[in-house]
Amino acid sequence: MTALLSEGILSCIGRQSAPRREIVTRRDIRKYAIATDNRQAKYLAGEVAPPLFHVHLFWDVVPLSALSPDGVSIDTLLPRFPLEKAMAGGLDITYHQPIKPGDWLTATRTLTDIYEKSGRSGPLIFYEVLMEVHNDAGEPVVTEKTTRILR
Amino acid sequence: MSLTPKVGMALPERQHLCEVVQQMLYNASLWNGHRIHFDMPYATEVEGYPGLVVAGPLIGDWLHQVVDEWLGDAGTITGIEYSNRIAAFVGETVTAGGTVTAYDPGTGELRLEVYVKNDREEVLAPGVVTARLNR
Numbered sequence: 001m002t003a004l005l006s007e008g009i010l011s012c013i014g015r016q017s018a019p020r021r022e023i024v025t026r027r028d029i030r031k032y033a034i035a036t037d038n039r040q041a042k043y044l045a046g047e048v049a050p051p052l053f054h055v056h057l058f059w060d061v062v063p064l065s066a067l068s069p070d071g072v073s074i075d076t077l078l079p080r081f082p083l084e085k086a087m088a089g090g091l092d093i094t095y096h097q098p099i100k101p102g103d104w105l106t107a108t109r110t111l112t113d114i115y116e117k118s119g120r121s122g123p124l125i126f127y128e129v130l131m132e133v134h135n136d137a138g139e140p141v142v143t144e145k146t147t148r149i150l151r
Numbered sequence: 152m153s154l155t156p157k158v159g160m161a162l163p164e165r166q167h168l169c170e171v172v173q174q175m176l177y178n179a180s181l182w183n184g185h186r187i188h189f190d191m192p193y194a195t196e197v198e199g200y201p202g203l204v205v206a207g208p209l210i211g212d213w214l215h216q217v218v219d220e221w222l223g224d225a226g227t228i229t230g231i232e233y234s235n236r237i238a239a240f241v242g243e244t245v246t247a248g249g250t251v252t253a254y255d256p257g258t259g260e261l262r263l264e265v266y267v268k269n270d271r272e273e274v275l276a277p278g279v280v281t282a283r284l285n286r
Contacts, residue, residue: 035179035180
């Protein structure tokens, strides 16, 4: 048994969000490409999405009333952790196939792990969220594992 | 266009000015309302930052772009592993770059170490990109 992580918190491992299905549009690709300082014509014209476009497509869209006072959408996949100060996080992404306007994509997020380590200045909590994006044919499009550290 | 990668070769670096309008458009395009990115009194007085914080995934995007521009139509990024270690602030100019660390001419598979650093040579986000050249 770990010191910080209760049974209740650990029992959240495996929790999954409801699948979210979104359509890719040329306009959204163009806006994303311009806002990221991209200078490749195929992205600026919205013919195909640049890598990392799935971040835009699946960012949580919630009513203003669901935002915390600092403007952040609360991630309902996560339990309330005993440490709350977020440190650097890491991403591990696999791109399986390109994203184009007209594609309907579905993302499912799973809380795949929660664990504790002792850092130099005290305990740290790690959690991992896996986002799997697939198309309507059921083929994988993007797989993203996010690791976040709390202190 | 064809590329002839060699292990150890450096990619052309790219500078990005973290400009306020672009930051606003980026966060708006995501639907990211986190005040540290656009509300200066909040970012500095409440959160204690020296300025408006550049969104972490935007730095991640620049790690992709430095490879993706170099590849052009000759190949595709197949994956990335990276972490955001140090924040960047609006008004800073950051530099993205990378080095080829492995290349298999048989399969066209490439591995590159990439970075975004600030003008104090601090690496804000280190990463490893995998890519494949078109056959």
